[in-house]
Amino acid sequence: MTVWDNLMQNFRKDNTREWHKGKIISSIVFVSFLSLIGLYVRKREKENEIDRNVNQYFTIGTTGKQYHNVKSSQPTIKYHYKVGSQEYSDFESIPVQFEKTVVANGGKYYVEFSSTNPNNSKLLLGYPVPDTVKIPAVEGWTYMPGYTDRH
Numbered sequence: 001m002t003v004w005d006n007l008m009q010n011f012r013k014d015n016t017r018e019w020h021k022g023k024i025i026s027s028i029v030f031v032s033f034l035s036l037i038g039l040y041v042r043k044r045e046k047e048n049e050i051d052r053n054v055n056q057y058f059t060i061g062t063t064g065k066q067y068h069n070v071k072s073s074q075p076t077i078k079y080h081y082k083v084g085s086q087e088y089s090d091f092e093s094i095p096v097q098f099e100k101t102v103v104a105n106g107g108k109y110y111v112e113f114s115s116t117n118p119n120n121s122k123l124l125l126g127y128p129v130p131d132t133v134k135i136p137a138v139e140g141w142t143y144m145p146g147y148t149d150r151h
Helices: 004-008 021-054
Strands: 055-069 075-083 086-093 108-116 120-126
Touching: 021 055, 021 086, 055 120, 075 120, 086 108, 086 120
Parallel strands: none
Antiparallel strands: 055 075, 055 108, 075 086, 108 120
16 A cells, blocks of 8 residues: 555545545644644745835844754744833844854854834844944944945
């Protein structure tokens, strides 16, 4: 019996060739629900990215613990940063090119955030904070000090 035959057997009534409509409908509803969640998450990520690009500010973020997430093959790292008097934290996936070089537990990297929603942020692992930059601006910068390109 092939994998396809085994899969199809799950949608048939026991020991018959008759389809089990309840299983088919519930499976379609479940897959549709997961697809909608995926579309919503992707749409939200895209909206956040657009918001960060339009209202782009930078500050200094400090890394915390590195995690190896079960849901993804990429490790993630926790980071925190401050805008005004409010402290924020988030997680960032570590792309393959930074897995060996990322500094966990105290690494300093620039964080891109939205000036209208500082909770909307991204840790920029390709931009470690130079030693010449000690203290972040209270409300952030419109550029990354120490880098000539404006990201």
